[in-house]
Amino acid sequence: MLPQVRSLVPNYIISQLNLLDVDHHACDPSNQGGCSRCAPLTTSVCCDIHHPDTFHLFDSSFVPVPKLPNRSRLNRFKMGPKEYELCEALEDWREGKTREIHGKSNLIDIGPSLVMPDDILDRIVTCAHYLKIKSVDDLRRETHWSKTNQFGAEVISVIHHIIPIPITPAVFTTTPLQSRFNLSTSRQLPAEVGRQSETTGNSSSKKNKCSACGLEGHNRTLSRFLRHRTDEDSRFYLGRNRTACAMHPDYSGKENVSTL
Numbered sequence: 001m002l003p004q005v006r007s008l009v010p011n012y013i014i015s016q017l018n019l020l021d022v023d024h025h026a027c028d029p030s031n032q033g034g035c036s037r038c039a040p041l042t043t044s045v046c047c048d049i050h051h052p053d054t055f056h057l058f059d060s061s062f063v064p065v066p067k068l069p070n071r072s073r074l075n076r077f078k079m080g081p082k083e084y085e086l087c088e089a090l091e092d093w094r095e096g097k098t099r100e101i102h103g104k105s106n107l108i109d110i111g112p113s114l115v116m117p118d119d120i121l122d123r124i125v126t127c128a129h130y131l132k133i134k135s136v137d138d139l140r141r142e143t144h145w146s147k148t149n150q151f152g153a154e155v156i157s158v159i160h161h162i163i164p165i166p167i168t169p170a171v172f173t174t175t176p177l178q179s180r181f182n183l184s185t186s187r188q189l190p191a192e193v194g195r196q197s198e199t200t201g202n203s204s205s206k207k208n209k210c211s212a213c214g215l216e217g218h219n220r221t222l223s224r225f226l227r228h229r230t231d232e233d234s235r236f237y238l239g240r241n242r243t244a245c246a247m248h249p250d251y252s253g254k255e256n257v258s259t260l
Contacts, residue, residue, distance in 0.1 A: 071144070072132055074126050083129055086128055087121070089162060090116070090121050093154070094121070097116075097154075098112045098114050101115065120143050123142065124139070124143060124155065127142045134165055136148060136152035
């Protein structure tokens with residue numbers, strides 16, 4: 001950037017410098033160097049090319065400003081007694097703080113906006129109505145107030161004194177705890193009940209009931225089939241756990257009964 005500036009130096013400036021060089025010689029021709037009072041002063045620094053270390057003081061370092069966090073979008077509302085009370089409390093607080101820091105004269109001439117502007121005060125009341133300010137970080141995010149780090153804790157105490165944050169009670173269960181004996185018993189019960197039901201189901205599935213006589217151990221179809229079979233066939237088909245009643249005689253005309 002500096003070389004371009006040097007190339008754009010107007011010619012009339014150079015000509016004026018040449019005139020000054022001639023003038024101080026004409027002022028005192030007896031002195032070889034000219035007049036000491038009119039002679040232009042010489043500098044020890046020429047330019048950034050010959051003396052680059054001298055111009056580091058003029059280097060500008062741009063530091064990007066971090067983006068502020070987004071605030072909550074809150075709807076308009078009608079102020080109630082609590083909101084008016086909070087507004088008056090914040091007015092008293094900022095007036096007292098302005099008098100304490102800047103003096104009474106600045107409070108009268110400039111006003112309490114030196115500590116807290118009016119728009120910040122209105123924003124605090126709005127956020128307090130919607131219970132958005134619970135900590136200093138919430139106050140900084142919702143208001144973007146420049147003095148949050150300095151007076152944030154005091155403002156939080158004023159807010160919570162008038163509009164406190166409701167504390168949600170913890171959810172407790174009223175079911176009594178089971179003892180170890182009951183717990184171990186309950187763990188064993190499903191397995192035992194399952195085995196009992198399986199045994200009962202197997203035993204009930206093995207028993208047949210005759211629709212003609214109502215007895216268990218055979219059915220009507222089996223008894224009709226055994227009418228045309230011999231005693232040896234009846235024993236084979238009935239097996240050890242089945243019986244045939246007297247209402248269904250076999251092929252020999254005798255009662256079909258198998259011992260259990």
